Amino acid sequence: xxxxxxxxxxxxxxxxxxxxxxxxxxxxxxxxxxxxxxxxxxxxxxxxxxxxxxxxxxxxxxxxxxxxxxxxxxxxxxxxxxxxxxxxxxxxxxxxxxxxxxxxxxxxxxxxxxxxxxxxxxxxxxxxxxxxxxxxxxxxxxxxxxxxxxxxxxxxxxxxxxxxxxxxxxxxxxxxxxxxxxxxxxxxxxxxxxxxxxxxxxxxxxxxxxxxxxxxxxxxxxxxxxxxxxx
Amino acid sequence: xxxxxxxxxxxxxxxxxxxxxxxxxxxxxxxxxxxxxxxxxxxxxxxxxxxxxxxxxxxxxxxxxxxxxxxxxxxxxxxxxxxxxxxxxxxxxxxxxxxxxxxxxxxxxxxxxxxxxxxxxxxxxxxxxxxxx
Amino acid sequence: xxxxxxxxxxxxxxxxxxxxxxxxxxxxxxxxxxxxxxxxxxxxxxxxxxxxxxxxxxxxxxxxxxxxxxxxxxxxxxxxxxxxxxxxxxxxxxxxxxxxxxxxxxxxxxxxxxxxxxxxxxxxxxxxxxxxxxxxxxxxxxxxxxxxxxxxxxxxxxxxxxxxxxxxxxxxxxxxxxxxxxxxxxxxxxxxxxxxxxxxxxxxxxxxxxxxxxxxxxxxxxxxxxxxxxxxxxxxxxxxxxxxxxxxxxxxxxxxxxxxxxxxxxxxxxxxxxxxxxxxxxxxxxxxxxxxxxxxxxxxxxxxxxxxxxxxxxxxxxxxxxxxxxxxxxx
Numbered sequence: 001x002x003x004x005x006x007x008x009x010x011x012x013x014x015x016x017x018x019x020x021x022x023x024x025x026x027x028x029x030x031x032x033x034x035x036x037x038x039x040x041x042x043x044x045x046x047x048x049x050x051x052x053x054x055x056x057x058x059x060x061x062x063x064x065x066x067x068x069x070x071x072x073x074x075x076x077x078x079x080x081x082x083x084x085x086x087x088x089x090x091x092x093x094x095x096x097x098x099x100x101x102x103x104x105x106x107x108x109x110x111x112x113x114x115x116x117x118x119x120x121x122x123x124x125x126x127x128x129x130x131x132x133x134x135x136x137x138x139x140x141x142x143x144x145x146x147x148x149x150x151x152x153x154x155x156x157x158x159x160x161x162x163x164x165x166x167x168x169x170x171x172x173x174x175x176x177x178x179x180x181x182x183x184x185x186x187x188x189x190x191x192x193x194x195x196x197x198x199x200x201x202x203x204x205x206x207x208x209x210x211x212x213x214x215x216x217x218x219x220x221x222x223x224x225x226x227x228x229x230x231x
Numbered sequence: 232x233x234x235x236x237x238x239x240x241x242x243x244x245x246x247x248x249x250x251x252x253x254x255x256x257x258x259x260x261x262x263x264x265x266x267x268x269x270x271x272x273x274x275x276x277x278x279x280x281x282x283x284x285x286x287x288x289x290x291x292x293x294x295x296x297x298x299x300x301x302x303x304x305x306x307x308x309x310x311x312x313x314x315x316x317x318x319x320x321x322x323x324x325x326x327x328x329x330x331x332x333x334x335x336x337x338x339x340x341x342x343x344x345x346x347x348x349x350x351x352x353x354x355x356x357x358x359x360x361x362x363x364x
Numbered sequence: 365x366x367x368x369x370x371x372x373x374x375x376x377x378x379x380x381x382x383x384x385x386x387x388x389x390x391x392x393x394x395x396x397x398x399x400x401x402x403x404x405x406x407x408x409x410x411x412x413x414x415x416x417x418x419x420x421x422x423x424x425x426x427x428x429x430x431x432x433x434x435x436x437x438x439x440x441x442x443x444x445x446x447x448x449x450x451x452x453x454x455x456x457x458x459x460x461x462x463x464x465x466x467x468x469x470x471x472x473x474x475x476x477x478x479x480x481x482x483x484x485x486x487x488x489x490x491x492x493x494x495x496x497x498x499x500x501x502x503x504x505x506x507x508x509x510x511x512x513x514x515x516x517x518x519x520x521x522x523x524x525x526x527x528x529x530x531x532x533x534x535x536x537x538x539x540x541x542x543x544x545x546x547x548x549x550x551x552x553x554x555x556x557x558x559x560x561x562x563x564x565x566x567x568x569x570x571x572x573x574x575x576x577x578x579x580x581x582x583x584x585x586x587x588x589x590x591x592x593x594x595x596x597x598x599x600x601x602x603x604x605x606x607x608x609x610x611x612x613x614x615x616x617x618x619x620x621x622x623x624x625x626x627x628x629x630x631x632x633x634x635x636x637x638x639x640x641x642x643x644x645x646x647x648x649x650x651x652x653x654x655x656x657x658x659x660x661x662x663x664x665x666x667x668x669x670x671x672x673x674x675x676x677x678x679x680x681x682x683x684x685x686x687x688x689x690x691x692x693x694x695x
Contacts, residue, residue, distance in 0.1 A: 021557035024608045024636035025664035029557060036601060061387050061604025063628060068604030074668055078661040144388045145628030148497050152602060189496060208487050208499040214388040305450045326681035327536055329529040
């Protein structure tokens with residue numbers, strides 16, 4: 001979906017303590033310690049709820065077990081901001097957002113499943129098995145980002161994890177059901193895309209004119225319903 | 232003489248802005264002795280207004296439309312220069328704002344009567360021009 | 365109304381951007397040179413954040429269909445019915461007059477503000493065009509020949525027909541926005557999350573000149589130079605990003621995210637440019653060189669303060685001078 005991850009043979013960066021870094025002078029990124037899992041993400045949601053109340057913060061962007069806090073102005077005391085963020089992280093209780101459950105009908109296989117064969121080869125599973133593992137999963141929306149309304153879905157069976165492409169597909173249709181590393185999602189824009197497509201969903205994910213433009217929100221549960229399987 | 236409405240706060244604002252830009256810190260008006268004193272702090276204004284520009288006919292000079300610092304950088308300042316009626320000859324700087332000094336008729340600008348960045352007042356002579364048919 | 369008689373591709377309606385929706389993946393968009401957009405608006409008596417036209421491909425020809433106050437700032441060379449306008453200038457055009465804007469040698473983008481602003485429907489609080497999302501601005505697309513744009517109601521205080529301008533920020537604030545001896549733009553930045561993982565290459569990042577490659581647009585600039593390598597490769601988790609982040613993809617040539625930046629990224633980031641220098645970067649032309657200079661939060665605050673003071677000064681003085689000139693013209 002994004003030009004997000006490096007495709008180097010790389011090692012995951014697992015921290016023992018939260019890390020805070022700057023992006024420019026007005027934004028601070030807190031990376032949670034530990035593994036990429038739901039527990040860490042729940043604590044990020046709690047941290048987001050706290051930090052977004054701070055009067056000097058203008059935007060909060062929760063990511064994958066991290067939070068970018070954008071301040072209204074360049075802080076006078078950047079070290080003070082770092083202490084406040086660390087303190088807020090320490091106090092953040094894991095919260096369980098009572099999200100909605102969103103069912104997404106999917107046409108697995110067919111013309112849009114451009115990377116299904118490659119995933120079968122990578123996983124050693126049959127196409128039917130890959131599709132079954134995907135639609136039997138229950139996914140949690142970790143965060144939105146990268147494109148309007150695009151939800152990063154966590155909960156993909158490790159047997160069908162598949163690295164993002166080194167060279168993105170130049171044109172992937174909006175609606176493609178994709179796998180990027182250990183995550184899955186539904187493409188919201190037609191265009192270049194580095195994730196791997198295994199199917200297609202018709203459900204609109206984003207309406208700029210709506211009061212709530214994005215269909216998904218962090219904490220929502222997503223299920224993929226096999227509307228049609230074409231192998 | 233202008234017929235500015237000095238009871239209009241906008242006009243007073245503009246005069247105040249122009250004076251501030253010119254480095255004037257305060258105005259003292261003593262009514263009985265009829266004196267007006269402009270207080271300028273710091274270095275004196277870089278005014279080099281040529282009051283000896285001679286008894287040239289009004290048609291042959293261009294005067295400042297308001298007070299400000301003469302800016303010769305915004306439009307070409309090489310002389311002599313042939314200009315059309317309405318063309319900008321230079322600007323007057325009031326704070327960060329540049330007010331155009333325009334030619335009232337087609338002419339050749341022959342001489343600039345002030346130094347670049349000099350402080351000029353309303354009506355001060357800025358350019359000698361020769362009218363063109 | 366104004367009519368787009370002729371335009372290059374990729375000229376769009378922009379304001380200061382669509383803030384507050386990054387957490388649902390919506391790009392901020394907005395002017396590449398927000399300072400020029402704000403000044404253009406102030407010159408015509410608009411709110412500084414009103415929608416204007418960002419011009420980055422030329423020539424552009426516009427016909428005014430009614431008497432209209434307009435301003436052109438940033439780059440670009442403008443003429444009204446063939447008569448050259450000074451840079452960073454406002455004037456009032458009569459119905460039928462033609463504004464031509466061509467490229468300038470030094471700056472990439474020009475901003476055309478109109479008294480009353482460009483009246484397109486706001487989407488999620490902004491009139492900025494999101495080309496990638498295909499919403500906002502004029503039907504979510506770039507301007508085309510034949511487009512007619514509606515204008516908002518101009519603010520009461522009239523602007524003088526004879527026009528006026530401002531001293532451009534690079535002249536007024538010259539000492540704060542330096543250029544290297546070899547002409548490279550000096551751009552201040554703070555080290556970002558993965559800076560130290562680049563080891564000795566991190567120092568090269570600050571010491572060497574980078575060239576703006578042709579693969580540069582409103583989304584981001586790709587910089588040409590000797591590739592930067594991590595000492596140990598890392599796998600990143602996607603995180604929120606902002607314009608000005610300098611990422612290093614596997615190829616090793618840095619990318620600077622600009623106004624149409626993605627909201628999330630996962631490439632190692634070596635630095636983040638201070639916001640006060642982003643407007644200069646928004647005016648950089650392809651092929652230009654720049655060098656990064658390590659800055660502090662305190663320095664960023666000082667620069668923000670200086671820019672705010674300049675904008676404030678323009679707003680106050682333009683209002684006063686505008687009213688005075690109008691009063692004198694009507695005397």
